[in-house]
Structure formats: structure tokens, C-alpha cells
Amino acid sequence: MYKRQTHHFVQSALESQAAVVLLGPRQVGKTTLALDIASEQPSVYLDLERDADRQILTEPDLYLDEQAGKLVILDEVQQMPGLFKSLRGQIDQRRRAGFRAGQFLLLGSASNVLLQQSAESLAGRVRYIEMPPLQLTEVGADQLNALWLRGGFPDSFMASSDQASMDWRLDFLRTYLERDIPALGPRIPAATLRRFWTMLAHVQGGLLNAAALAEGLGVSGQTIGRYLDLLVDLMLVRRLQPWHENVGKRLVKSPKVYVRDSGVVHALLSIGTIEGLLGHPVVGGSWEGFCIEALLAAAPTGTEPFFYRTSAGAELDLVLRLPGGDIWAVEIKRTTAPKVSRGFYVGAEDIKASWKLLIYAGEHDVPVAEGVRAMPLEQGIGLLRAL
Structure with missing residues (x-):
């Protein structure tokens, strides 16, 4: 078992908020974390994918009234959308009785569906936390290649062999x-x-090319948009939006698209070994997506991610606008040579970046040029976590 950093975030939120919604794709470890928290305090756990547990909540107020003073954990809560109105009443009733925080922990695998339902009913009563797959800081920097190859789903990463990991991911898909x-x-x-x-x-x-995808599948561009929305909603794909604040620049307007877990990328492409990955054409895109997910998981809550590209060739792999207003320009390269392109310098100047970083495959933090540092992924993660 790895101690998940999300555990601390959830516990802290429960100490100050009546309800916490923990979001993440299936098999990422939400239930394990919730049961770990449940073991530390009076609590009840219901899995709403089970008919028996849904039956318990046929009359939700009758059951939940009896659980006052306990942490109620509801897994796959999107299975019962009508429950949110009852939860609002329960939270308000318990507040009047003196129970102000730590009342409900709601787990869900479909972000937008769940967010819309809870936002309407639980406004001002709930905090949202997204649980990522296993992170480099959780498994150790010496496991970087294994984490990159297998991805961060715990059962995939901890499998007994690369083949067993691949078999798990194929079953997952x-x-x-x-x-x-x-x-x-x-x-x-x-x-x-x-x-x-x-x-x-x-x-x-790569940039989203809906027309090419539609032609390849024999469907309409509108259908491609629906498929993409679904995978984004399930937190399986990231749609990284372009930076759009430079007036007078001809900016790329299409989003970039990443399959969020690197292990899923490799399973979809039948890449089963690190040697096979290093020789595959997708190696650069895979490494870039892996680093982006790791950096975003470490960034402060409220950080906004973008990329930057102009028709003139200026390009930044990742732009982070932090809650305090600082803007970070990040280049990501699967190389041991700490060099950045002229397009990076131009892009960083365009967006007036306050920090300029190169995340590379080397082992040392080194200056590249004035105001630009190259560092391994682990150190970039540490910088963001320290904010």
C-alpha cells in the first residue's frame, strides 16, 4: 500500500466542510482511500452500485437521520442523482444540531454529471477534490520508468510483471x-x-483534428465532439486549451488532446516494455502527457493549465496560471540535453512568464540561460508542491 497524498487533502477538507466530493476514474483508489478514512472514525459505507445498498436509501431521510454524528460515505453516488436534494436537507438539519463538518464523503467516477447534480443542490456545502492515479512522489523517483510505462492505476503499477500489468490494463479498457x-x-x-x-x-x-478523426471513424465531426466530451467527463482524456490572451498574435485555437494515464496510452498502442516505448514514435508525446499530469497533480488548487502556440512558431508545451497570478512557462523534453528552442523564449516573452522551466530526462537542476532552469520531473513537482 502507498500512502496517497489525496488522503491528507480529504481529511483536511472534512474538518472544515460538511461534504466532500472525491472525483476520479474507476480503479484509481477512491474506495480504498475512503475505507481507510472510515477506519479512523465512526462511519458507514454504502456502495450505490449494489442493489442492496441502493435499497437502504429508498427512503433516504429515514436512514440518514439514524446516522447523525457519523461520516456517511456514498460510493458511485452518481448512480442515485435524486439523492442530492436529501443530502442538502440532511446537512442543514445536522448543522442546526451542531454537526457542522465531516458529514458526507461522496465518491464519483463521472465528473461533469456529478458536479452539476451536486452544485445545484449542495452549493456552499461541498468541496471538490480530484484524485489522480499514483504519483511519482508517492512511489519514489527510482520508480519513474515503471510508473511511466505502467501508468498510475494502483493494480497496474503494482502488478507482478510488465505482462501482468498490461493484462490488467486491457481488462480495464x-x-x-x-x-x-x-x-x-x-x-x-x-x-x-x-x-x-x-x-x-x-x-x-497533438492538436485536435476533429475532421481527420471523423473521416477515420466514418462519423460526423459532431459525433467526434460527443465521444471526446464523454472521455473528458470520465477523466480519462484531457483537453488542454490554448492560451488566448495575446492581442495581435495569430494563435492556434484548437485544443491539444492527451489520454491522461500513460499506462492506458501504452495499452492502447500495445507497448508492453520500456524498450518498446523508447523506440516507439509516440515516446515524445507519451512523456509530455505523463509530465503534464504529474505537474498538474502537484499544482495548487485553482491553477489553470494551457499551452501556447502561434503561427509564427512560438510554442510552450504547458502554461500554468497560478492562483496568485504568476505565470509559468514549461517546456517538456525526453532528452538529457538541457536546451530549449527559440520558440520557447519567444512564447515565454509573449505571455510575460514569471518562471521558465525545462522538464527533461537528466538528473540535475542546471541553468540553461538567464531566467531559465532545466530540472528533472521530480524537482519540478517539488517546486509546485511547495507553493
């Missing part, structure tokens, strides 16, 4: 496509969605 996504309502053929997901992996970190 099959379950999502054949059971989990249809359970949310969309009637999309599993084979079609798998092809779409694989096409995204092939162009990992």
Missing part, C-alpha cells in the same frame, strides 16, 4: 467500454469507441 460507459447511458458501440480512444493515443499531445 474492456470493462470501461463494455460495462461502465453503457451504464452511464451513451449507446456507443464498444469497438467504435475503442478505435477512437486508440486514435487519440496515436496522436498523444
